Amino acid sequence: MHLRHTLLLSVLMLSSLAAADLPLGRVADPVAASGNSAQSYALYLPSSYRPGHPSPILYCLDPSGRGRAPVDLFAPAAEKAGFIVAGSNNSRNGSAEIQREAIGWLLRDTHARLAIDDKRIYVAGMSGGARLALVWAQNGAIAGVIACAAGFGKEVPKQAPFHLYLTAGVDDFNYDEMFDNSLELARRGLAHRFVEFDGGHDWPPEPVAAQAFDFFLGKLPPQAAEASKRQRKLAVQLDSIMKQVQYASDSEQRAIFSAMRKDAAKPEDSDDRRVARRALMGVYVGSAEQAQAAMARKDYDNAVRFLDAAVMVRPDDANTWYQLAVARAGARDKRRALEALEQAVTVGFHDRARMDVEPLLDRLHNEARYQALLEKMK
Numbered sequence: 001m002h003l004r005h006t007l008l009l010s011v012l013m014l015s016s017l018a019a020a021d022l023p024l025g026r027v028a029d030p031v032a033a034s035g036n037s038a039q040s041y042a043l044y045l046p047s048s049y050r051p052g053h054p055s056p057i058l059y060c061l062d063p064s065g066r067g068r069a070p071v072d073l074f075a076p077a078a079e080k081a082g083f084i085v086a087g088s089n090n091s092r093n094g095s096a097e098i099q100r101e102a103i104g105w106l107l108r109d110t111h112a113r114l115a116i117d118d119k120r121i122y123v124a125g126m127s128g129g130a131r132l133a134l135v136w137a138q139n140g141a142i143a144g145v146i147a148c149a150a151g152f153g154k155e156v157p158k159q160a161p162f163h164l165y166l167t168a169g170v171d172d173f174n175y176d177e178m179f180d181n182s183l184e185l186a187r188r189g190l191a192h193r194f195v196e197f198d199g200g201h202d203w204p205p206e207p208v209a210a211q212a213f214d215f216f217l218g219k220l221p222p223q224a225a226e227a228s229k230r231q232r233k234l235a236v237q238l239d240s241i242m243k244q245v246q247y248a249s250d251s252e253q254r255a256i257f258s259a260m261r262k263d264a265a266k267p268e269d270s271d272d273r274r275v276a277r278r279a280l281m282g283v284y285v286g287s288a289e290q291a292q293a294a295m296a297r298k299d300y301d302n303a304v305r306f307l308d309a310a311v312m313v314r315p316d317d318a319n320t321w322y323q324l325a326v327a328r329a330g331a332r333d334k335r336r337a338l339e340a341l342e343q344a345v346t347v348g349f350h351d352r353a354r355m356d357v358e359p360l361l362d363r364l365h366n367e368a369r370y371q372a373l374l375e376k377m378k
Helices: 002-018 070-079 096-113 126-139 176-189 206-216 231-245 250-264 271-296 298-313 319-332 334-346 352-356 359-364 368-377
Strands: 026-031 036-045 055-061 084-088 116-125 146-148 163-169 193-197
Touching: 026 070, 026 096, 036 070, 036 096, 055 070, 055 096, 055 126, 070 084, 070 116, 070 206, 070 298, 084 096, 084 126, 096 231, 146 206, 163 206, 176 193, 176 206, 176 231, 193 206, 193 298, 250 298, 271 319, 271 352, 298 319, 298 352, 319 359, 334 352, 334 359, 334 368
Parallel strands: 055 084, 055 116, 116 146, 146 163, 163 193
Antiparallel strands: 026 036, 036 084
């Protein structure tokens, strides 16, 4: 009797979830997972969606947990193709456990609410989200992957039993990896489609995103990258610059970054501009990720070192200056923490609430310069 009662409650719960008032033809965000309100996702249901008819679905993994960004991007093409799109607000770069939990709740809740065709489950990811999507596809029943701004790295698998759509911006520091992945996949006879776009380390523009659905539906043929002397030359130049940066002193790095920022700001596309943009973003992202890991370990001295490099690359980035101030405060360098915080405010930082809840800044609260900053922010 108890078992029958439990089953009845489960059926009623699933029916309630499926009957939830989810809009058609527009994005719902956030949709909280039933049973865990801390887990949520952005959701797009095409106008053609009907509860009794299973639909294909595209799950999206953003490296910063911005579920809505890819859902908004893919929604117009999904509307035409009849795809559901769901983007996790919890999966992000970092902890594998957090990623597994986020994907688990995303799958569980969407399957409870929606009619999904399990033979047509697709995954899209950007940067670290792309790497996660590819791992997922190699270990699960995934029909296709849209990998943006990151691929397999140097270990291209011998088999890829799913449709694979690779895309990267020509200014992306991971462009060389994506290009080489495509060449290697083609050498092994693994059908896929590689598409580049004007841009950097980001999700692709809407027309490029739309091509992925056409490729999955058989409306576009496979298309591999073509070997290019120009591309090989750019890869060699980028590698040389990254090695220069690695072994340069602080003053030498400042000079290198200053020259690269000038090349990166050129209005017309060129080899110099591409290399400069790839190098600057590569150094910035690498430094920011290493700083984040160091902060998680409470290794504030190394966090400062990495963030020093990041602000050299992006001297006008207010958030990075703020992170540097927090790291310096953690390293008990009050004077330089205040200098970084003043620079953050100068270039546009104004999040007083964020400062109020940051425990590492507590040791600055009684400083006159800190109080002056608060007044300036008003």
